[in-house]
Amino acid sequence: MSKDLPKNIVLVGFMGCGKSTIARKLGTLLGYPVVDVDAEIETKAGMPIARIFETRGEDFFRHLEAAVLQEIGARPGRFIIATGGGVIGRRRNRQLVRQLGYVVWLQVSRDTIIERTRRSRDRPLLETDDPVARIDALLAEREPLYREVADLELDTTGLDAGEIACGILESARYHFTSGM
Template sequence: MQRTRNIFLIGPMGAGKTTLGRKLAAILGLNFYDSDEAIISRTGVDIATIFDIEGEAGFREREMRVLDELTQLDGVVVATGGGAVLRSENRERLSARGKVIYLTVPIELQLRRTRRDRQRPLLQTTDPRERLISLQREREPLYRSIADMEIDTSSNDSRRVIQDLVKQLSDPG
């Protein structure tokens, strides 16, 4: 399958996928989609409610269907949920249908960026730091397995991160 002009952002929660994705799409003149926002729009409820009613398995099924649709579009930047890489179907579709960019972020910064967010069901635990470490251990090899490039988002300077990203995207090497 020929690669399209699609860019898929993967990485852990708090890496900046949505924030950077919106800015990147605007700069490149592409349409932006956030897979979690698409799920919320279609169901009419937040992610935490889906987890409460259907569990993580139900959410992951919805996520897989939404990602299948979004990755078939052309000329898009898609911010995926942090766990999107857990399903092999998602990894295969992301890899085959566009350029995959893994946004990295240290655990301590993830904690700071997500500490007030009550809409992240996987962090509703007594030890969010340990949960993030566990998620990283499980998901990082999956992120790396499909990433065409990695971008460190720890600088908190989204303008600089976007400049670096655009430069790397335009580099033919």
């Protein structure tokens, strides 16, 4: 483990931006375990996220999300943490995300999001008559909140996972060795 890196690197961003993929790449490069917040929520609830939304609603899901973030923060060690796209919607979750470590906002174009999410049935917030309008509304609502928590804003357009991971590592090292 590198002493010039934060306890954790936390990836935030809209659904379909590559958080899970980049988390795995960072985990491999650093030897840090990867924690996927959505997977932890599914384990805690004993059901997939889509089913949580269907049977218990988004408020219940967000409550579980906050509990999982707190649990991760209490764990010893260093992690790469991939959050869900809406984690920043609640003030408490934004506080928890900031406390977890170095926060990276992964950004992709609206068209890329639409392309990556259009066939997925695992995105309950897009189960609507007009998913593109829903994406636009969510982006408008969430972008200022991502910016609020991010130590680094990274447009990943045209970059592969390795390039993105290396950029994040360089930025995190600079951030922590320069005393920012």
